[in-house]
Amino acid sequence: MAKPKSKARPAAGNPNTQGKVKIVAVDAHETPRQDS
Structure with a gap:
């Protein structure tokens, strides 16, 4: 429980x-810069 919580956080x-x-x-x- 402590391993997945520390890694997932x-x-x-x-x-x-x-x-x-x-x-x-x-x-x-x-996107807007190259498109414009």
């Missing part, structure tokens, strides 16, 4: 949050 909160925000920001900034 930082793995689903650190890379997931940072990865999603970074991808969304780059996609939204590059």
Whole structure:
């Protein structure tokens, strides 16, 4: 119970949050910029 919680917390909160925000920001900034 302590192994999956510790691994699921930082793995689903650190890379997931940072990865999603970074991808969304780059996609939204590059999509309208290149399209325009």
